[in-house]
Amino acid sequence: MTATALLLDGKALSKQMEADLKIRVARIIEKTGVVPVLATILVGNDPSSEVYVKMKGNACERVGMTSVKVHLPEETTTEELLAAIDKLNNDDRICGILLQHPVPHQIDERACFDKIAIDKDVDGVTCLGFGRMSMNEPAYGSATPAGIMELLKHYKLPIAGKHAVVVGRSPILGKPVAMMLLNENATVTICHSRTSNLPELIKQADIIVGAVGKPEFIKAEWIKDNAVVVDAGYHTGGIGDIELGPLKDRAAAYTPVPGGVGPMTIATLIAQTVASAEKKIAS
Amino acid sequence: MTATALLLDGKALSKQMEADLKIRVARIIEKTGVVPVLATILVGNDPSSEVYVKMKGNACERVGMTSVKVHLPEETTTEELLAAIDKLNNDDRICGILLQHPVPHQIDERACFDKIAIDKDVDGVTCLGFGRMSMNEPAYGSATPAGIMELLKHYKLPIAGKHAVVVGRSPILGKPVAMMLLNENATVTICHSRTSNLPELIKQADIIVGAVGKPEFIKAEWIKDNAVVVDAGYHTGGIGDIELGPLKDRAAAYTPVPGGVGPMTIATLIAQTVASAEKKIAS
Structure with missing residues (x-):
């Protein structure tokens, strides 16, 4: 039995966000x-x-x-x-x-x-x-992870109680996305180059985040049916860190490459800049 | 086949650390x-x-x-x-x-x-x-997690490539110990009150850290043979967060309660204070 996985359309959502941000920016200019x-x-x-x-x-x-x-x-x-x-x-x-x-x-x-x-x-x-975000204190999140979280929330994908497996531990991607997922009550496993049994760990993921920076490093066969697949990689030829092809039928949802995480990164950066401008007025 | 697990003697190590710190403090006083x-x-x-x-x-x-x-x-x-x-x-x-x-x-x-x-x-x-420590930048680590790491290192227990499961995600215990283990190249899973399949996740742990603050919440039968068992809990009656009794024969190593993590917390606090005093002289 194959169904079609939900496409997490970062391009469309980022356009929607931009439309909202345009109104907020106009308001800031009007006021100040x-x-x-x-x-x-x-x-x-x-x-x-x-x-x-x-x-x-x-x-x-x-x-x-x-x-x-x-x-x-x-x-x-x-x-x-x-x-x-x-x-x-x-x-x-x-x-x-x-x-x-x-x-x-x-x-x-x-x-x-x-x-x-x-x-x-x-x-x-x-x-x-990073420290403030990790401790649930107000802070602008690292743009790519914060964009990923926005995308998951927009599509109302459940995070609490799910097992999220993050592959990669970079300062602006793997580590912050792990803390953000944890703060949304996911159980989080962080894997990396020194992880010994990667396929078995990935097999457990309800939510898998590819953040390794290696083209199609994460194989589709490692990922279980009905997982939420988030690919934060981008490599020449329009491929990501995850072998997405075979997953489009059997994942619950996935981010396309391009058009998934990438546009959300930029939209988040802009949204956080607008938030900063609004804060300046309020203070 | 049962062997006796290595006892990670925090009390003894903290005394050893204090002896060294005493010399360093005397040197500081002599100089300044x-x-x-x-x-x-x-x-x-x-x-x-x-x-x-x-x-x-x-x-x-x-x-x-x-x-x-x-x-x-x-x-x-x-x-x-x-x-x-x-x-x-x-x-x-x-x-x-x-x-x-x-x-x-x-x-x-x-x-x-x-x-x-x-x-x-x-x-x-x-x-x-926390942010600096997480990013491998110089910072004083949260005392209890830093004490745990010191104990693991003292007994030369391998961390890199091991699967560490941390149960708890508090700001001064679960979160920092997870980041410290990650920075030592462990694969790290962070579990908490919203985790749905705790026993199965704990079963995978090569290193298990109990940091939930509930007496013997983590059952011995959930822990596989030859795991390294770190109990950061302390409750009246001298019990921790982990049911340690049955593990004393079949774990690779374990921290006793009391006398394991507790003394290391204090020794680490003192060690970091001495380090701060030495830095003041150097600057």
Whole structure:
């Protein structure tokens, strides 16, 4: 017996979110006469990073915000980047700061992430923001995981009491999505490169999150019927971290690649920037 | 076939740690002429909290440090406690601050924990400290989980590639121990009150950590042979969160209650206070 899995349409939901955000931005401008600004920082010339930053800038414009683009050369030092972030922290017009990941190797990325002021950390990359989110305190979540959670909630997929298996433990993806799922009362297993019995663990997943960054690393046959399949990977050729093909008939739901998690990441970043702008008015 | 499980003797190891700490404290005093100070804050009159604070003060004295005891009345407000913490933050003699948990209900415990300056957070209770630890950045770990890790390392129990199952997800125990085990390359499952198939999940554990706060909630029969059993619970009558009796023959190793995790918590707090004092000299 095969049914068709529910497609978790991140593209459609992100458009819906943007429509709502456009109204909220218009209201902010009406109240304050000031257009909210997201600052994006790109260091070096990595082509996909350039594309991502551009996409984020375009999303700002679509909802009526502005983005200030800071583009620093490949040879930028940690100190120079810290200074650039500090300037944006102290610039009252800036509501949010996005430091595009990854930065060139000579830069201490963690120090630079953590330099971002907590109230402008709309991409959710600081240690403080991660800690606050983990403890259920108000904080902007890391954008991709927060986008995943938004998608699951939008489609009213039950999380509490479910066994979620997260494959990957990166600072802005695996670790935060694990804590977010835990805070929504899932039982959470975090797997990674050192996990010895990956297929058996994945077999238990009611919700599987692929966040390893390796093309189709997670095989369809490892995933049980009726699982909710979330693929946070994106690789050339439009494939993700999970072998999605065979799952489209037997999963309960899945995120397509592209058009699933990717658009939600950007929409979440923008939503959190708008929230930051609204907070500024309220305070 | 039954063997005798290795007893993870927290009492003995904590004594060994104290002997080393005593030497380090003497060196600090020799260099600076100043005795390092841990500030302990007790709010209200909870008898077990009083005992814990006293035990921590005594441990300070055993290694040659001083403790300053701040005892506030049961009706203390959040604002009053925040002010008391701020005073200690700004007091140059104080190397570490311990706010005894739990505080009376009217107090915003999270706000008070997070008021503790990161360099004095020797009990590892701040969101920032948790975030930094989770991201493998230097930070004082939450004392009980950090003590557990120390115990596992002392007995050279392998962690990498093992499946660790943590039962409980509290801010100062379940969540941090899960992240610490993950950072040591364990595959980690976090279970809690909403977990639907607890016995089956526990059955998979190579390392089981009981951190639920319910007497013998975790049954011996749920735990497989040759597991490493860590019991972070303590209840009247000298029992923990795990039914330890039947495991003493068939576990690989286990922490006794009392004398396992408890003494390690205090030793870790003291060790982190000494580390803070040493950092002050270096800076």
